[in-house]
Amino acid sequence: MTGDLPIRAGAAWGLVLARGGSKGLPGKNLAELGGQPLVAWAVAAGRAAAAVERVVCSTDDDAIAAAARAAGAQTPFRRPAAWASDDATDMDVFHHALAWFAENESDLPEFFVQLRPTTPFRDPGWIDAALDRMRADPGITCLRSVAPSPLTPYKMWRRDDRGALAPAMALPGVAEPYNMPRQTLPEVYWHTGQIDVIRTETLAAGSMTGPRIHALDVDAELAIDIDAPADLALARLRFDEIMPAALRSLLAA
Numbered sequence: 001m002t003g004d005l006p007i008r009a010g011a012a013w014g015l016v017l018a019r020g021g022s023k024g025l026p027g028k029n030l031a032e033l034g035g036q037p038l039v040a041w042a043v044a045a046g047r048a049a050a051a052v053e054r055v056v057c058s059t060d061d062d063a064i065a066a067a068a069r070a071a072g073a074q075t076p077f078r079r080p081a082a083w084a085s086d087d088a089t090d091m092d093v094f095h096h097a098l099a100w101f102a103e104n105e106s107d108l109p110e111f112f113v114q115l116r117p118t119t120p121f122r123d124p125g126w127i128d129a130a131l132d133r134m135r136a137d138p139g140i141t142c143l144r145s146v147a148p149s150p151l152t153p154y155k156m157w158r159r160d161d162r163g164a165l166a167p168a169m170a171l172p173g174v175a176e177p178y179n180m181p182r183q184t185l186p187e188v189y190w191h192t193g194q195i196d197v198i199r200t201e202t203l204a205a206g207s208m209t210g211p212r213i214h215a216l217d218v219d220a221e222l223a224i225d226i227d228a229p230a231d232l233a234l235a236r237l238r239f240d241e242i243m244p245a246a247l248r249s250l251l252a253a
Contacts, residue, residue, distance in 0.1 A: 002102050002204045011109035012131050012197075013054050014046030016073060017093050018117050019084040020061030024227045029064050029117045031232055034239045036251050038226065039064055040071035041120035044247045047072045048124035051131045052113060058097050060084035071251065076104070090114070094203050112203060114196040120235065121222040122194040123244050130197045130216050141210025143197045146189040147220035154178060154185045189215065192223035 018029040018039045030037040036044075039057065046055035057068035058079045065075040077100045083092045094112070101108055111134060113127055122145075130143045154177040156168040171177035177185060195216060202210035222242055224235050 002098055002108055002200065005102055005105065006107045007110055007200055008107045009110050010135055011107075012052050012111040012113055013056060013109045014043075014049070014052045014073075014113045014115050014127075015094070015097060016042045016046070016055060016057040016068060016115045016117060017090065018042070018057055018059045018061070018064050018068065019079065019088075020059065020064060021084060021086070023086070025229060025232060028226060028232070029059075029061075030067060031226070033120055033232070033235055034243060034248065036071070037064075037067045038117040038120055039067050040251055041243075041247060042115040042117040043068055043071035043073040044250045045122045045124050045127065046113060046115050048246050048250050049113070049127035049131075050124075051128045053109065055115070056097070058093055076100070091203075091206065091208050094208070095206075098200075098203060108200050110200055112198050112200060114198065116193050118226045119192060119194040119223065120226070121224055121238075121242050121244075122218075123222075124246055126195055126216060126218065127197070130195060133214065133216075134197055134199070137214075139212055140214045141199055141202045142208070142213045143195075143216055144209075144213060145192045145194040145196075145218045145223075146215045147192050147218055147223050149188045149190040150220070152182055152185050152188055154180075154188075155182070192218055192220075193225055194218060194223060 022028045029039045043055050046052045055073045057073040057075050059065050060079040069075055083096050134140050153169045154171055157165040158168050167178055226232050226235055
């Protein structure tokens with residue numbers, strides 16, 4: 001996947017994954033938020049982080065590519081249609097990008113920062129903090145932004161083909177966690193999607209995370225994931241309150 005390219009220690013590139021298709025919110029990566037398309041806010045976060053050398057956008061869509069370039073990203077390739085479908089995984093898209101880099105670049109960074117357009121509220125300082133932690137601990141294979149989950153999986157259920165319910169998750173030592181007070185259950189965290197930092201060697205091995213995943217704790221109030229019209233409406237309502245000033249200044253320049 002990476003050929004024989006050397007990996008440059010400490011270096012980091014941002015990768016924005018933004019395909020043209022979307023069923024829940026058609027054209028969502030170009031949806032307007034604060035006078036800019038969503039893809040622009042992802043690019044701006046990477047550009048504003050001191051530790052990120054370049055931001056590349058992987059897309060199959062010409063309009064998204066143009067918007068990403070206007071925000072300061074590079075778009076050196078187009079993503080094939082096969083990797084822009086509903087079934088394509090992030091690993092598929094990274095595999096394509098790494099293969100392109102292996103053929104067209106002289107080296108690769110030690111880290112990739114995945115920046116999703118649909119989670120626009122992120123502080124660039126989080127990226128620098130995440131990279132500092134991974135540089136300090138070579139054993140961390142991936143670092144992901146997380147927030148405490150408002151719902152606990154210990155009170156969730158699966159249903160069989162006859163309609164009977166079974167617990168979605170067991171809790172060792174507790175016979176019926178689904179009947180316990182929520183406050184007595186272990187705290188769980190959800191992956192907010194705002195930031196993923198992955199070692200290139202982990203990606204080259206075929207994993208988006210590797211075995212040792214650490215958390216970057218973020219404020220759940222900022223973790224708005226835009227996948228439907230209601231999500232976009234909420235993001236627009238809260239934009240002035242929670243969009244970091246550094247990103248607004250960068251895109252206004």
